[in-house]
Amino acid sequence: MSANNASSSTDTVGMSYLDTPSRKFVTIYLPLIVFLIVLLFPFYWMAITSVKPDNELLSRTGNPFWVIAPTIAHFKKLLFNTSYPAWMWNTVLVSVVATFVSLVCSVFAAYAIERLRFKGSKQVGLSIFLAYLVPPSILFIPLAAIVYQLGLFDTRWALILTYPTFLIPFSTWLLMGYFRSIPYELEECALIDGANRWQILTKIVLPLAVPGLISAGIFAFTLSWNEFIYALTFVSSSEVKTVPVGVVTELVEGDVYHWGALMAGALLGSLPVAFIYSFFVEYYVSGLTGSVKE
Amino acid sequence: MNFLERLQNNRNALGLLFMLPAAVLLLLFLTYPLGLGFWLGFTDAKVGRDGVWIGLENYQYLWGDAVTRLALFNTLFYTFVASVIKFGLGLWLAMLLNRNIRFKTFFRAVILLPYIVPTALSAIAFWWIYDAQFSIISWMLVKMGLIDKYIDFLGEPWNARLSVIAANIWRGIPFVAITLLAGLQTISPSYYEASAIDGASRWQQFRYVTLPLLTPIIAVVMTFSVLFTFTDFQLIYVITRGGPLNATHLMATLSFQRAISGGALGEGAAISIAMVPFLLAAIMFSYYGLQRRAWQQGGADK
Numbered sequence: 001m002s003a004n005n006a007s008s009s010t011d012t013v014g015m016s017y018l019d020t021p022s023r024k025f026v027t028i029y030l031p032l033i034v035f036l037i038v039l040l041f042p043f044y045w046m047a048i049t050s051v052k053p054d055n056e057l058l059s060r061t062g063n064p065f066w067v068i069a070p071t072i073a074h075f076k077k078l079l080f081n082t083s084y085p086a087w088m089w090n091t092v093l094v095s096v097v098a099t100f101v102s103l104v105c106s107v108f109a110a111y112a113i114e115r116l117r118f119k120g121s122k123q124v125g126l127s128i129f130l131a132y133l134v135p136p137s138i139l140f141i142p143l144a145a146i147v148y149q150l151g152l153f154d155t156r157w158a159l160i161l162t163y164p165t166f167l168i169p170f171s172t173w174l175l176m177g178y179f180r181s182i183p184y185e186l187e188e189c190a191l192i193d194g195a196n197r198w199q200i201l202t203k204i205v206l207p208l209a210v211p212g213l214i215s216a217g218i219f220a221f222t223l224s225w226n227e228f229i230y231a232l233t234f235v236s237s238s239e240v241k242t243v244p245v246g247v248v249t250e251l252v253e254g255d256v257y258h259w260g261a262l263m264a265g266a267l268l269g270s271l272p273v274a275f276i277y278s279f280f281v282e283y284y285v286s287g288l289t290g291s292v293k294e
Numbered sequence: 295m296n297f298l299e300r301l302q303n304n305r306n307a308l309g310l311l312f313m314l315p316a317a318v319l320l321l322l323f324l325t326y327p328l329g330l331g332f333w334l335g336f337t338d339a340k341v342g343r344d345g346v347w348i349g350l351e352n353y354q355y356l357w358g359d360a361v362t363r364l365a366l367f368n369t370l371f372y373t374f375v376a377s378v379i380k381f382g383l384g385l386w387l388a389m390l391l392n393r394n395i396r397f398k399t400f401f402r403a404v405i406l407l408p409y410i411v412p413t414a415l416s417a418i419a420f421w422w423i424y425d426a427q428f429s430i431i432s433w434m435l436v437k438m439g440l441i442d443k444y445i446d447f448l449g450e451p452w453n454a455r456l457s458v459i460a461a462n463i464w465r466g467i468p469f470v471a472i473t474l475l476a477g478l479q480t481i482s483p484s485y486y487e488a489s490a491i492d493g494a495s496r497w498q499q500f501r502y503v504t505l506p507l508l509t510p511i512i513a514v515v516m517t518f519s520v521l522f523t524f525t526d527f528q529l530i531y532v533i534t535r536g537g538p539l540n541a542t543h544l545m546a547t548l549s550f551q552r553a554i555s556g557g558a559l560g561e562g563a564a565i566s567i568a569m570v571p572f573l574l575a576a577i578m579f580s581y582y583g584l585q586r587r588a589w590q591q592g593g594a595d596k
Contacts, residue, residue, distance in 0.1 A: 032390050032401060035383075039408050039464065042419040045430065049422065057428070064433055101319075109316035118309025131324055133577055135525035137546035138566040141553045142330035143323065145339075165324040168316050197308060226412040228528045229546075233554055244414035248532050259422055266418045270411035277410045281403040284410075288469070289476035 043270075050074055050264035057259055074260035075268070078251075083238045084265060087246035091269075094159045094242060095224040101160065102167035102220050103213065109168070110175035111201055115187070125176065132169035139165070140233050147234050158234040159242070163224045170223070171216040174290050178212030179205060215287035218280045222273050243269035334563035341557040352564035361540050362565065365548040368455065369569075372544060373524045376462045380523075381516055383463070384470025389504075391471065392478040402472065409468040417532035420461040424448050424533070451541030454534055458542050461529050470519055477511035478504070517576050524572060545569050 049057065051070040056062065078084045112118060113125045143162060144153075152158040182205060190200050206213070231245045238250060247265040251258065277284055335352055339345030356362045391402060408416060423430055424447035432444040447457045485503045494502065527546040530536060536543035536551060543551075545565055553562020 028390055028393050028395060031386070032395070035387055035390075035467075036401070036404065039405055039467070042416055042423065042464070043407065043411075045423060046416075046419045060428070060433070064428075064430055105316040105319060108312040108314075112309045112312035116305050116309040116312065118306045118313075121309060124313065130577070131320060133521060133573070134324060134328065135521060135573070137525040137527045137549075138331065138569055138573075139324065139327050141549060141559060141563045141566055142327035142334055144554065145330065145334070145559065146323070146327055161319070162323050164319045168320060172316065222410055226414075228412070228414045228531075229550070232531075233550070244412045244528075247418065248414050259425075259428075262418055263422065266415035269415045273410055273412070274407060277406075278403070281399070281406075284406070285402070285472060285476075288406075289473050 046263045046267050046270075049259055050267050052260060054260060074258075074264040077258075077261050078264050078268070082250065082261075083241070083246065084243075084268070086239055087241050087243045088268070090156060090240055091225060091242040091244075092272075094156055094163070095221050097160050098163035098167060098224045099217055099220040102164040102171055103217055105164065105168050106171035106175055106216065107201075107206070107213070110172045110179055111205065113172070114176045114179040115205070116197075128169050128172050128176075132166075132173055136166060136227075136229050140229050143230070144233050153234060154236050154240060156240055159227075159231055162230050162234065163227060167220045167223060171220055174216045174219070174287055175209065175212050177290055178209045182208050211283065211286070214280060215283040215290065218276065218284050219287040222277065222284075225273050331563045331567055334560050335567040336564075337560045339559040339563075341559060345560050348560075352561050353568070356561070356564055356568070361543065362548065364540055365543040365545050365565075366568075368542060369524060369544045371455065372459055372462070372526070373520060376459050376466065376523050377516065377520050379459075379463050380466040380470050380519055381512075384467050385474055385512075387467060387471035388474035388478055389500075391475050402475070406468045406472055408465050409472075413465055413528045414532050416465065417461065417529050420457075420464075420529075421448075421533050424457050448534055449538055451538060454538055454542050458529055458533055461533060462523060462526060465529070466519060466523065470515060473515045474508065474511065477508050477515075481507050513579065513582065517579055520576050521573060524576070525569065 048065070048067055051072065051074070052067045053069055053071045053073065056068060062068070109128070113121045113128070147153050147158045147162065152161065186204055186208075187200050190204050195203070226244065227242070228244050228248075231242045232249070235241055235245065238246070241249070243265070247262065247269060251262050251265055334345065336347055336349060337345030338348050338351070387405070391398065391405075395401070422428075426444065426446050426449060429444060429447060431447075432441070435441045436444070446453060448454045481504065485507075486499055489499050489503055525546055526544060527550065530542055530544050530547045531550070534542045536547050540548075545568065549562040549565035551562075552558050552565060556562075
């Protein structure tokens with residue numbers, strides 16, 4: 001996958017010498033900039049609203065795109081007068097643990113399917129792909145009943161144990177692709193040298209699949225951070241809510257919307273994923289494209 | 295040989311052992327609930343009360359229920375319009391990014407942002423953008439002199455439908471664009487050079503080189519896109535909660551309202567299960583796309 005990306009940057013030069021600068025501006029850069037403005041505007045709007053004092057928010061005069069007297073009152077309110085810090089902590093905890101559990105399960109499953117080739121591994125591989133296509137919105141009702149029966153309702157465990165249902169199929173599918181690209185000969189050499197399966201997995205295959213592990217990990221982390229419907233259904237006390245659910249259910253009080261605090265909450269909840277993403281863009285993209293490519 | 299050594303040399307036993315953690319989680323929290331959902335759809339279960347078998351009664355009731363019919367219409371309309379536009383704009387954006395441009399990595403990284411951040415949170419931003427009194431869109435249109443009264447984005451049924459569709463498109467374009475870009479990058483530029491020598495125009499190159507080679511990946515990407523749009527929940531729940539007058543209720547939000555808010559688990563499960571045939575159709579389509587891709591790359595023709 002990365003090889004593709006590398007070669008394409010030189011490939012696409014191809015016939016572009018035919019473009020004159022002005023033509024290129026109108027047909028490429030202009031539409032690109034419009035796309036960029038539209039795709040980024042909601043974030044700008046989120047940020048500018050979160051620092052606007054209430055009187056500027058609710059006036060129709062003046063320029064709404066700018067803020068005259070920026071304030072951090074909304075952030076203060078969020079951090080000291082709501083359970084926001086607890087939601088943040090829950091989100092981090094649930095995302096990290098669910099991602100870790102899913103990665104461990106997926107590494108074993110993908111290795112078994114791709115390399116141990118046990119009886120029926122083809123069918124298992126296909127069913128993993130099918131599991132990937134089962135959307136949470138048709139599972140949450142029966143899952144709520146199961147979570148309740150298991151006594152997990154309104155605990156973080158409810159989320160930690162149910163998130164892997166969409167993380168494992170995805171990560172396994174992605175890792176299967178990575179494992180497939182590792183030559184058999186390496187494993188055979190190790191076998192001849194007397195390594196056992198565990199040693200092959202930990203000393204040969206995993207080090208070579210590190211990019212795949214990072215891709216799957218980053219992707220799984222953002223998926224669990226962004227998860228909404230399970231967190232909304234399986235948790236009801238404020239102390240165990242995640243950021244998306246907490247902001248949507250608790251910061252909206254009656255008919256008076258505290259837009260400043262809402263936007264501050266949305267911004268703070270988006271920043272961590274955006275921050276992590278910015279460091280691992282390439283891995284994220286290869287995870288995203290790998291998930292539909294194979 | 296002791297037991298451990300024998301285990302290590304037995305593919306099937308070792309395979310089973312390696313599959314165990316994933317299998318336990320998936321069977322317990324994916325396969326079982328899927329089956330339970332089918333069962334619940336045939337019962338009159340309520341929250342805190344096990345239901346009894348009532349056959350097709352839920353489905354019969356839902357078929358005659360005006361709100362469910364409206365939700366089905368909304369879901370199909372929402373999925374169709376949003377997917378078509380996402381595909382068109384996404385493909386366009388992918389082709390722009392595939393050109394030889396400056397700051398390509400920057401553009402690509404930034405464009406994915408709407409897809410990265412939690413949808414529930416960006417939906418709140420859209421809720422604020424669509425506010426009846428302080429909408430920034432209305433403000434701009436008024437200043438430009440195009441309208442003289444603020445638009446009631448979320449108060450009118452058709453306005454609300456189109457507004458949530460716009461939000462969905464905003465969120466979905468990055469996924470379509472970036473995955474199609476990956477497909478475009480696998481097309482060798484020599485095809486374009488050869489077709490240019492033969493006198494093909496840009497449109498002909500797109501029609502006879504790009505599209506045919508991209509078809510398999512388009513099939514897969516759009517299947518995913520349709521799947522996620524069809525089962526969408528967050529955007530609607532946050533922006534409109536299904537209102538006004540149920541005009542934006544999708545199957546997923548309606549099933550949540552009936553099952554979790556209303557407590558009618560059986561009825562809600564029946565609504566979710568009613569989505570399954572549509573999803574199966576989408577999956578079959580994806581499978582066809584994958585087969586064609588394998589065939590195009592020299593695999594066996596099945």
